[in-house]
Amino acid sequence: MGRLIDKAEDVAGVLLHSHSDRVAVTVDRVARSLKRKVDADVLALQMNKNLERNLPDEPMRFTGADMKKFALLSRACKSRPGLTKEQAGELQRNQAEADAELGDGVPE
Structure with a gap:
């Protein structure tokens, strides 16, 4: 049931969320994943796979260091922008x- 709910949230996000919402949700997911010990390079690989599908002509790629910066951004915005x-x-x-x-x- 949990995976079905996750999928429904993803579909709703595509349909209902603004660009800013999607960025915030993604940064939060990266930060939570790192906190739960998902390797930063694994997250970067997944983000790159998604990037290939979403923006196939984008030459830049994510790194594990980028994922750690997203987590820093998440912490920096904990109580205010x-x-x-x-x-x-x-x-x-x-x-x-x-x-x-x-x-x-x-x-x-």
Whole structure:
């Protein structure tokens, strides 16, 4: 029954969750898996298999070190955002201004 519920949650996630929701859920799953002693390289391998299916032309691949960084991100956001909307907006505006001054433009 547990696997059926997990599958239903995955299907619901595809249909109902926003991109931000899917990112948060994935980071949380990685962090919980590492806490339960799933090897970081095994998680990276699974994420890469999913990446091949979801974005076949993506040249970058996940590593075990990336999985550990996801767990760090999860811990950093335990009680509040690791980066607030206001902070992100200010940093992005500052970067856009710097790019405009250099004539680099803003990347897509």
